[in-house]
Amino acid sequence: MTDLLEKTTVDLLSALLNSGETTEEFRLTLLDSLFVDAQCFISNHVSKKQIHDSQAKTTLVDILSLSVESATSARVLLLARVVLFQSVMRYSSELEEDAKLAVTTKLQWLLDVLIDAEVYSSVLSSQLPVADGSGKTIIWESMFSVLILSLKTLMINLSSSPAWEELETFLLQNLLHPHFLCWQIIMELWCFWVRHATEDLVADMIDKLCTFIMSMSSSETPLCPDSVLRRTTKSICFLLTHSHKSLTARVYKNISTESRSESAPDAYLALLLEGFPLNFLTDRIKNDAKKQIVADFFHFIENFNEKPSNSSRYTVLGAPVFALSACLRILDMSISEIDSKTLKFVVDLIHKYKNSKDEATRDRYREILSETLSIISRSEQLYTCQEMDSVITELQKLFISETGHRHHHLHKSKPNLALFLSGLIKYEMSETETCPKSRAVWELYHLLLRERHWALVHHAVTAFGYFCARTSCSQLWRFVPEDAALAFDRASGKEAKTERFMSELKMFLEKEGALLSLTPSQEELELLAEEGTEVNATVQKFLEGRNQQRSMEAEKRPNKRRKLPEGICRGVELLQNGMKRINEGLSELRSDENESEDFQKSLQNQFSCLEDLVSHLVSLAASD
Incomplete structure (x- = not known):
């Protein structure tokens, strides 16, 4: 029934769109009437942007809304329209060229609808019945997967169609789509295109994207995640991660620190911050890239106290620190070259952070400090350096002693x-009350473990759990404050106990260990x-009980078939007579030489489907 209804609906719509008597204006009007957003449906009118013929379109909306008048939610119908649209894309091979172009123009409508919270949540959580490869069995598939597959099917059908240019425009315009699900869908389509397009075509597109991000680097800061530069590099990195490794080498060649373009270093930094796949490069190129990043880092920290100069490749203060931190995160490694200079x-x-009076500069110093701490965390050799004492003391003063509005960030x-x-x-600590560095470490851990925000709680507990599992310290209770976030009872949130914290910590670490266990x-x-x-035993027992209950109900059920009301039987009889008259009309139509053969075939197909449905109704209405 699912396959029949879906295909019949699409066939009906395809017949209207493919008809030679249908104008382009009518096709657009029809699609606009079918695929409208919730507001248009509720108000029973169409947005002015979509109107080609106001009077005609309003009438179509009225007609198409009659059958769903009793629906309780416009968004439920909106989801149904999405399902219908994916069916149209799925069977788009049956559409004529003009009809394909008309359907392609509605792709933007699909993304606009998916922004709705109820719609995209339903797309992610719902399943649709679809036919398997043989076409004989109906299986349930994720609606999101079905939607992606239908879009890819449409791309294949448009590859040799004039509508392909419209599709290319759609993909380019939505490369930076702000909604997470829409962006994911667009990137899936981009990756699909890259995998199947010719190498020259893909290379040309990659070169243009590289030129694009280098052209904007001077006006866009690579440290702002919401900037056009970062959003573009995010899309590029996603594309590279799911494409052939040669594309990564091509991008690196276009945007490397050796490039003559002044904006290339900032574009390169933006790529690193978005996870540029350095591992896809050859060992020689990867090592050269790493050496250059490390050299820039040391040049920056050695000249940090000097007056600003134009010798840096980057336009952003502290860019070498961000680049090295991102590089270590991407390669998931440590670098032995990092020495005590980093601690100083x-x-x-x-x-400098404390003495700075400009808030923007102070915030930049804070960002540099944060990334430097990340670099140190990957350099175990630094924790045994004598300079580490000064670092911990200064951090304790900064995070614990320095309070107020100036340090809120x-x-x-x-x-x-x-x-x-x-x-x-x-790190060696005496674990005594009189040891300044021990007290500094305790207070820093107290600061983190008091945090109530779920994300910070996760960071703090993960760090403390890692530390507990590997440290030689014997007085771990000193690291835990009495008012730790996980020490409070869940019911009231008022009573705090250290035992409760340790119990929660144990459960958390067990879960983390289970996730990492292969x-x-x-x-x-x-x-x-x-x-x-x-x-299995419980399920079998349940099934046996249900089968037994069904058998008992079947025995009690009377064998005589229920007789349908006279009105239904009379209606079925009229349908049969109507089918005979239609069949006679088709015979006359076949003898008419003026009618086109395509029109006759289309009409015959629709009549066959209708005949099957009427035959089914006749069998139901038949009584003993």
């Missing part, structure tokens, strides 16, 4: 502070098998 740089940076650095503290496993233990497998056996 942290102390100088904190002093320091909370943004707490995730990287947690990373830094997790690396203190090799190979289950024998005990876990045996327990899982035992639980599976119990579940």
